[in-house]
Amino acid sequence: MAMTARDPVCGMMVDPAEAPAKSEHQGRTYYFCAPGCKQAFDREPEKYVQPRRRCCG
Numbered sequence: 001m002a003m004t005a006r007d008p009v010c011g012m013m014v015d016p017a018e019a020p021a022k023s024e025h026q027g028r029t030y031y032f033c034a035p036g037c038k039q040a041f042d043r044e045p046e047k048y049v050q051p052r053r054r055c056c057g
């Protein structure tokens, strides 16, 4: 099974080996499907890194 990571901005599954963008936040590395998602994350990481997942918005 290939390693995958979830793009915290848009929710897409991303292959870390092929992710076009990544960012580190509080010691964790996050991978993004596109540079635009990374920019959104870098702007407001707290908005995307939440301890609880909001359901079904």
Ligand SMILES: [Zn+2]
Residues within 6 Å of the ligand: 007, 009, 010, 011, 012, 032, 033, 034, 037
């Ligand atoms: Zn994305």
